[in-house]
Amino acid sequence: MNIGDKIKEQRLKKEWTQEHLAQLLNVSRPTVSSWEVHRNYPDLETIIAISDLFGISLDDLLREDKEMAKDTTTKLKRGKLYKIALMIIAGLVALYGAYNFKLRSDEKTYRQNLEANGWEVLQDPESLTASGNAYELTEDGINYWTYILPADWVGFPLKEQQLTVITREDNFGVTVDQDGTIGISISPENDDSFSKQLYVDATRNGQLKTINESWSDDDVARIKNYLSKYTDSHQALIEKSFEKLEEIRGKK
Numbered sequence: 001m002n003i004g005d006k007i008k009e010q011r012l013k014k015e016w017t018q019e020h021l022a023q024l025l026n027v028s029r030p031t032v033s034s035w036e037v038h039r040n041y042p043d044l045e046t047i048i049a050i051s052d053l054f055g056i057s058l059d060d061l062l063r064e065d066k067e068m069a070k071d072t073t074t075k076l077k078r079g080k081l082y083k084i085a086l087m088i089i090a091g092l093v094a095l096y097g098a099y100n101f102k103l104r105s106d107e108k109t110y111r112q113n114l115e116a117n118g119w120e121v122l123q124d125p126e127s128l129t130a131s132g133n134a135y136e137l138t139e140d141g142i143n144y145w146t147y148i149l150p151a152d153w154v155g156f157p158l159k160e161q162q163l164t165v166i167t168r169e170d171n172f173g174v175t176v177d178q179d180g181t182i183g184i185s186i187s188p189e190n191d192d193s194f195s196k197q198l199y200v201d202a203t204r205n206g207q208l209k210t211i212n213e214s215w216s217d218d219d220v221a222r223i224k225n226y227l228s229k230y231t232d233s234h235q236a237l238i239e240k241s242f243e244k245l246e247e248i249r250g251k252k
Contacts, residue, residue, distance in 0.1 A: 006061055008036040010054040025049055103151040110148050113250050143168045144244055163248055165241045172233050176241035184234055191226050206234035
């Protein structure tokens with residue numbers, strides 16, 4: 001017997017009208033009517049109230065009504081999935097907050113370490129992106145430059161800040177990133193066979209790492225020759241760059 005039939009049966013036993021039952025359950029009369037003609041089902045909270053009102057067990061009320069059992073199971077599953085979804089969202093929000101805090105803490109640490117090691121903030125009123133975020137240090141004739149990205153500018157998804165140090169001495173220049181990526185500047189002032197300044201990916205020992213497809217064999221030969229000729233100068237700047245990165249991160 002369908003639950004709607006059982007509700008109607010119990011209502012008639014008590015000689016109640018649909019209007020009266022609706023008032024007792026705090027629903028509308030058309031709602032009671034829709035149950036009894038199998039148009040839809042009462043929700044779980046109302047089923048419990050009906051069970052108490054008629055003095056019959058939930059088992060007796062729901063027994064044999066496979067559609068109702070299926071509908072109830074679906075609602076229960078949805079409820080569980082909803083709770084799981086809320087837990088996942090809460091967890092993600094907590095992780096986001098914790099990681100955001102870490103990024104802010106890292107930024108503060110980097111700026112404090114730069115100040116402690118004598119780096120000066122570059123103030124450029126014409127450049128909103130550089131003002132207060134770029135730092136420079138000149139030490140023993142070597143010029144260092146770095147940039148600290150404000151945590152508020154990272155955006156979403158959050159990414160850990162990757163530090164970069166650009167180091168120059170005379171006509172030599174190298175760039176070292178926190179992830180170990182190294183770039184070397186090839187200057188025409190050091191070798192007039194180059195018509196313009198060129199940047200190449202290099203290894204830590206100052207050798208060519210990546211060959212650009214647009215380079216000819218002669219280009220590659222000239223670049224390798226340049227790097228070999230000034231290996232000592234490049235290696236010295238590369239190692240000093242890594243030292244500065246460690247100072248900024250507070251690892252030294």
